[in-house]
Amino acid sequence: MSRRLGRGVVLVAAVGLLAAVVLYSWQAMRSRDDGPPAGRQTSQAQAPRPDVSVVTVTPGAYRAWAHGYGQAAARFELTLTAQVQGQVEELAGDFDTGRRVARDTVLARLDDTDYRAAVASAEDALAAARLALLEEERRGVQARAEWRASGLKGEPDSELVLRAPQLAAARAALASAEAALAGARKDLAYTRIRAPFDALVVARAVAPGSFVQTGTEIATLYGTERVEVEVFLSARDWTNLPDPATLASGEWPVELTGVEDGRRWRGEVLRVAQHLDQTTRQRALIAAVETPLDRDPPLLPGTFLELEVAGRLVEGLWRLPSAALSQRGEIWYVHDDDRLASFAAEPLFSADGAIYVRPPQALGEAPQQVLVHPLDGYLQGMAVRPVEVKSDD
Structure with missing residues (x-):
C-alpha cells in the first residue's frame, strides 16, 4: 500500500515539472515575439554618420577667365x-x-652674266629711242615752218604733213624702251x-x-617680328569677356603657358574674328607676342600653348575646388541638422584649379559648407559629420 502511494507521488511531481518546463518555454517564445517587457526596453544603437570634407564659402566678386588652346605661328610664313x-x-x-x-x-x-647683257642692250635701245624722238621732234618743227611758208591757209588735209603720227610713234618707242630697261634691271636685281x-x-x-x-x-622662312596664337572660344567664354570694341591696343593682356614644359609668356589680344569657324562653330581670338625669339625663354613657332585671358568682374559667385563638382554636375553642401543637399551647377569659368559657380538665390549671403569630394552614393537628406578642410582662397 505504501509502495503504491510513493509511486503516485513521484508521477504527480514529474507531471508538474513537465508542465512548468512547457509553460516557461511558451512564455520565452512569446517574449521574443512581443519584445522585452515594459520598463526593460533598451535604446537601439544609432548608425554612425560618415565624415565629409567641406569648405566654407560665401558669394564674392571674381575676375572671369577664358581658356583655350592654340599653336604659336609666325606672323609671316x-x-x-x-x-x-x-x-x-x-x-x-x-x-x-x-x-x-x-x-x-x-x-x-x-649667275647674272646674261642679265647684265640684257640691261646693256636695253640701255642701248633706250638711247636710240631718245635720239629718234629728238630727230622726229625737229622734223615736226621744220614741217610746220614749211607749211606756214607755203602761204596755204588752215591745217593740212593729212596729219602726216606736219608729222604728228611720226612724233607719237617716236614717243611710244621711247616709253617701250624705258619699260624694257626697267624690266631688265629688275631681272638683274632678282639674281x-x-x-x-x-x-x-x-x-x-x-x-x-x-x-x-x-x-x-x-x-622656307618664318618672320621673327611676332608670333600669333589663334584660339577658339565658346559662346559662354565670350559672355565673360569684355567687348573688344571698348579696348585699345595693349589693354587686353593674356597669359600663355606651354602645354609640354609649363613655360609662361605674356602677350596681348591682337584682334578677334568677326565670323564663326565653319568647323568648330566658334569665334576665334588672336593673341600676339612681339619679338618671341628674344624673350626669356624664347617662344618658338609651333609651340602648343594654353591661353588664359582675363574677363569681366562677376559678382555673386562661389570659388570652389574643381573636385567639388560631382560627375553628375552637382554641388553638394551640408544643410540644416548636418544633412546633405545639392543643386545642379555649370561653372561659369575656371582658373588655377578652382571653379566658379553661381549658387541658388535661396542660399543667400550666409556661409555654406560645400563638400570637397562628393560621392555618387550620396542621397538628399543623408546625415553626415562635416569636417572643415583648408581652403585655397
Missing part, C-alpha cells in the same frame, strides 16, 4: 622662290637652317635673292651650283 632662272653661285654665311637673317640680306646670288623680312630660316632648298628655274623653291 613664306616659301621663298626664284624670280629668274640661273645657276647658284654663292650662298650667304647665315643661310642655314635655324639661323636668323635680317631683312634685305642677300641669301643667294645667281640677288634677298630676305623680304627679318626671318628664321626653317629650311633651305638650294646649294652652290644648283640651277634654279623661275618658281623654284629656295627656302
Whole structure:
C-alpha cells in the first residue's frame, strides 16, 4: 500500500515539472515575439554618420577667365622662290637652317652674266629711242615752218604733213624702251635673292651650283617680328569677356603657358574674328607676342600653348575646388541638422584649379559648407559629420 502511494507521488511531481518546463518555454517564445517587457526596453544603437570634407564659402566678386588652346605661328610664313632662272653661285654665311637673317640680306646670288647683257642692250635701245624722238621732234618743227611758208591757209588735209603720227610713234618707242630697261634691271636685281623680312630660316632648298628655274623653291622662312596664337572660344567664354570694341591696343593682356614644359609668356589680344569657324562653330581670338625669339625663354613657332585671358568682374559667385563638382554636375553642401543637399551647377569659368559657380538665390549671403569630394552614393537628406578642410582662397 505504501509502495503504491510513493509511486503516485513521484508521477504527480514529474507531471508538474513537465508542465512548468512547457509553460516557461511558451512564455520565452512569446517574449521574443512581443519584445522585452515594459520598463526593460533598451535604446537601439544609432548608425554612425560618415565624415565629409567641406569648405566654407560665401558669394564674392571674381575676375572671369577664358581658356583655350592654340599653336604659336609666325606672323609671316613664306616659301621663298626664284624670280629668274640661273645657276647658284654663292650662298650667304647665315643661310642655314635655324639661323636668323635680317631683312634685305642677300641669301643667294645667281649667275647674272646674261642679265647684265640684257640691261646693256636695253640701255642701248633706250638711247636710240631718245635720239629718234629728238630727230622726229625737229622734223615736226621744220614741217610746220614749211607749211606756214607755203602761204596755204588752215591745217593740212593729212596729219602726216606736219608729222604728228611720226612724233607719237617716236614717243611710244621711247616709253617701250624705258619699260624694257626697267624690266631688265629688275631681272638683274632678282639674281640677288634677298630676305623680304627679318626671318628664321626653317629650311633651305638650294646649294652652290644648283640651277634654279623661275618658281623654284629656295627656302622656307618664318618672320621673327611676332608670333600669333589663334584660339577658339565658346559662346559662354565670350559672355565673360569684355567687348573688344571698348579696348585699345595693349589693354587686353593674356597669359600663355606651354602645354609640354609649363613655360609662361605674356602677350596681348591682337584682334578677334568677326565670323564663326565653319568647323568648330566658334569665334576665334588672336593673341600676339612681339619679338618671341628674344624673350626669356624664347617662344618658338609651333609651340602648343594654353591661353588664359582675363574677363569681366562677376559678382555673386562661389570659388570652389574643381573636385567639388560631382560627375553628375552637382554641388553638394551640408544643410540644416548636418544633412546633405545639392543643386545642379555649370561653372561659369575656371582658373588655377578652382571653379566658379553661381549658387541658388535661396542660399543667400550666409556661409555654406560645400563638400570637397562628393560621392555618387550620396542621397538628399543623408546625415553626415562635416569636417572643415583648408581652403585655397
